[in-house]
Amino acid sequence: MLKLSSNEEINVFTAKLLNFFNPKFEDPEIESELARADILKFVMRCELTADEFLLALTLATEGKLRTEPNSDGNTENIKLFREIDILKLGEVKAAYLRFKRDDEQYKKGKAEIKAFLNPPPPELTTEEKKEIRIKFFKDEFIRLKEKGEILGSTQFYDLLRNEHKIVKIAFVEKFLQTAKLEELTADKRSTDVHLASSKRIIKKDPFLAFKELFVKSYITKMKLSDGTEDQWIEHWEQFRNTEES
Structure with a gap:
């Protein structure tokens, strides 16, 4: 728009x-x-x-x-x-x-x-799905190693949620105490040179923030960033295999 x-x-x-x-x-x-x-x-x-x-x-x-x-x-x-x-x-x-x-x-x-x-997408084969999935895992591992973060928290959360249906109260309290659901960002739409440094508030989805903290805490707890790329892929593939079996 x-x-x-x-x-x-x-x-x-x-x-x-x-x-x-x-x-x-x-x-x-x-x-x-x-x-x-x-x-x-x-x-x-x-x-x-x-x-x-x-x-x-x-x-x-x-x-x-x-x-x-x-x-x-x-x-x-x-x-x-x-x-x-x-x-x-x-x-x-x-x-x-x-x-x-x-x-x-x-x-x-x-x-x-x-x-x-927007025609219906062609049905992917099992091999094609796995190839896409492995590429995603590899890209996220590289990002984790280089920047200390990942972007696909929602996808990893979906893999974890079936194995972690109960969350400790302490974790929920930590989320409520530390989650930042608003942040200031530069307003790039401003055309006035005097307003070039103006800021606007961006609201964050609390459920997405919860997923990000949950996945980040899991990765830290399991020390997944300390392993190799193959170990990282194998770790996440086990959840996929359990889900598909």
């Missing part, structure tokens, strides 16, 4: 929008900055993708987007002018959303495109 875009993506979208409207500025320096400011305000609240909004503009030029019905139920074609107007951008967005909702051909086409782009 546009509102989640990076600075670079926003700059590209802004350039495309200015090129589409090709506004004629009497004072190019000032009016160009004002136009860019309006685009940024629109982008920060727009849930469409850049491609969707550019498509909406094309549909408007083709007379396929209509205004919201008035009190008499009448509508008009959306009219575009050679100027950047935040109200007009919002009108185009609203008309496009109505178009998506009401156009049966769009709904049918969307379903067909989705089916085409």
